[in-house]
Amino acid sequence: MHAQKIAVVAFDGISPYHLSLPCLVFGNHRADLGVPPYEFMVCSAEGGKLRTSGGFTIETVHDLGVLSSADIVIVPSWRNPHEPAPISLIEALRAAHARGAQVVGLCLGVFVVAETGLLDGRRATTHWLWTRLFTERFSNVRLEVDKLYIDEGDVLTSAGNAAGMDCCLHLFRKHHGADVANRLARRLVVQPHRPGGQAQFIERPLQHDGAGDRMSITLAWVRANLNTPHTIRSLADHARLGERTFSRRFQQLTGTSVKRWLTEERLLLAQCLLESSNKPINDIAHTVGFTDSLSMRQQFAAKLHTTPSMYRKVFRMSEGNRV
Numbered sequence: 531m532h533a534q535k536i537a538v539v540a541f542d543g544i545s546p547y548h549l550s551l552p553c554l555v556f557g558n559h560r561a562d563l564g565v566p567p568y569e570f571m572v573c574s575a576e577g578g579k580l581r582t583s584g585g586f587t588i589e590t591v592h593d594l595g596v597l598s599s600a601d602i603v604i605v606p607s608w609r610n611p612h613e614p615a616p617i618s619l620i621e622a623l624r625a626a627h628a629r630g631a632q633v634v635g636l637c638l639g640v641f642v643v644a645e646t647g648l649l650d651g652r653r654a655t656t657h658w659l660w661t662r663l664f665t666e667r668f669s670n671v672r673l674e675v676d677k678l679y680i681d682e683g684d685v686l687t688s689a690g691n692a693a694g695m696d697c698c699l700h701l702f703r704k705h706h707g708a709d710v711a712n713r714l715a716r717r718l719v720v721q722p723h724r725p726g727g728q729a730q731f732i733e734r735p736l737q738h739d740g741a742g743d744r745m746s747i748t749l750a751w752v753r754a755n756l757n758t759p760h761t762i763r764s765l766a767d768h769a770r771l772g773e774r775t776f777s778r779r780f781q782q783l784t785g786t787s788v789k790r791w792l793t794e795e796r797l798l799l800a801q802c803l804l805e806s807s808n809k810p811i812n813d814i815a816h817t818v819g820f821t822d823s824l825s826m827r828q829q830f831a832a833k834l835h836t837t838p839s840m841y842r843k844v845f846r847m848s849e850g851n852r853v
Contacts, residue, residue, distance in 0.1 A: 533569045534705070537592070537600035539619065539639075541575040543609035546584045548637060548694060552604045554718060555698040563710050571596045575619045583609075594622040602632045602701070605639030606694060611660050615642040624648070627684065634686045634701070636694035643687065644668040653680050657690030676785060678724060696724055707845030708801035723798055744769045745779050756796055756819040762788055796820060797829055804842040811838045 538552045549572070557570045573592035574580060580588050597603050603626050608615065623646045627633050635643035640656040641664065643649060650670040655677040665673055674680060679688040679697035681704075688697035699722065703711035708722070715722035748769040752760060765788065766776035777788070784791050796818040803814045815826040815838075823838070830838050 533567055534602065535569040535571070535596075535600045536602045536604065537596045538570075538572045538604045538606060539575050539594075539597075540572050540580055540588065540590055540606075541609060541619075542580045544580060544582055544588075545607055546582050546586075547691070548607035548639075549582075549588075551636065551694040552606055552698050555695070555702050555714070560710075560714065563706075563713060565706055565710060571600070573597070575616060594618060597622045597626040597631070598629070600626060600631050602634060603627075604634040604636065604698075605642045606636045608638040608642050611638050611641050611663055615645055620646050632684055632686065632701075634688075634697065636688045636697060637690045640664070640687045641667070643685065644671055648685050649687070652682050652685065654682075654685075654687040655680050655689050655693075656687065659690065695720055699723070707805050708798065709805040709845070712802065723794075744771065745776075745783055749783075752792070753795060756792075756799055757817055758819065760788075760792060760819075792819070793829055793833070796826075797833055800826060800830075800838065801834075801841065801845075804838055805845050811842075814838070 536552070536556050538549070540549060553570075553572070556568045559567045561567070571592045572590050573594055573596050574590040575594060577593060578589075580590070582588060603623060605623070619642065623633055623643065627646070627648055633643055633646075633648060635641075635654075635656075637657050638660065640649075640654055641660075644654065644664070644667070649668065651672070653672045653674055655674050656664050658675055661673060661675045664671070677689065678693040679686065679700055681700065686697060686701065688694050695718075699711055699715055699720075702714060703722075712722040748765055751768060752765065762773050762777060765780075766773045769776055769779075771779065780788055780791075786794075799818045800814055800820075803809060803817065804811075807814075809817070811826070812823040815821075815823040818826070820826040820829070827837055830836055830841065834841065836844075
């Protein structure tokens with residue numbers, strides 16, 4: 531099995547932060563996690579030394595020619611959402627996708643991917659601050675501003691800045707399973723999976739009344755007690771808030787509904803238990819709070835497009851690979 535080739539596109543004016551996200555997740559060898567190395571390449575969209583927004587220059591070994599053999603191509607950002615990307619980059623992305631490569635746009639890199647036409651008629655997300663401009667430029671794309679990232683299979687897009695890390699970890703998780711991705715996230719000192727969407731980060735007036743701390747405590751308590759039935763009323767009681775106030779604060783904090791958040795948390799815990807334990811699937815379903823194994827299978831099919839047994843077969847790690 532050949533090492534997967536990942537090409538990251540750099541350009542003049544690139545943000546070092548945006549470039550660092552795929553480098554951190556895919557550019558370092560993770561042999562101690564039982565992960566085979568990627569063939570990782572940073573290539574220049576324009577050639578020569580590239581100025582960064584941080585005030586220093588970088589120089590890459592590769593040019594856009596490496597996209598012709600890459601399995602995954604990542605556009606980590608773009609310097610100006612008003613500025614069209616070079617036609618050479620657009621054509622290289624189209625050719626890579628036509629050959630079967632996954633194309634990933636992070637933050638304003640989604641603008642570049644949209645220019646290729648690969649997102650026409652499909653779902654995508656980008657930085658919330660630039661959604662109006664995006665819809666004006668790319669009216670054929672079904673923009674979903676509330677998402678941190680969207681996986682359309684052959685094309686992935688992420689919201690702004692730190693959501694690029696969420697998207698990269700999602701890709702890593704698809705390749706190596708939730709347990710390994712969670713351990714990598716801990717080493718990077720980031721959350722393995724952030725529930726909700728970027729709606730929780732859109733600017734709103736802040737309210738300083740102490741309810742935020744109670745909400746955080748309640749969410750931590752729920753994560754430790756997922757096997758217990760939870761309702762909006764029981765969670766509001768735990769947070770010492772009225773139901774309407776709790777629901778509003780929950781939406782602001784997580785960007786999603788209580789029901790969806792609970793399902794995502796239960797699925798994440800189920801993934802880890804399927805990988806790391808010998809528990810029967812029915813026992814895991816009850817441990818994470820699903821009513822039965824059928825309910826868990828339905829959620830795996832809807833959210834992960836697989837079954838619990840197939841997920842375990844694909845991602846179950848040997849004891850020797852665990853650290």
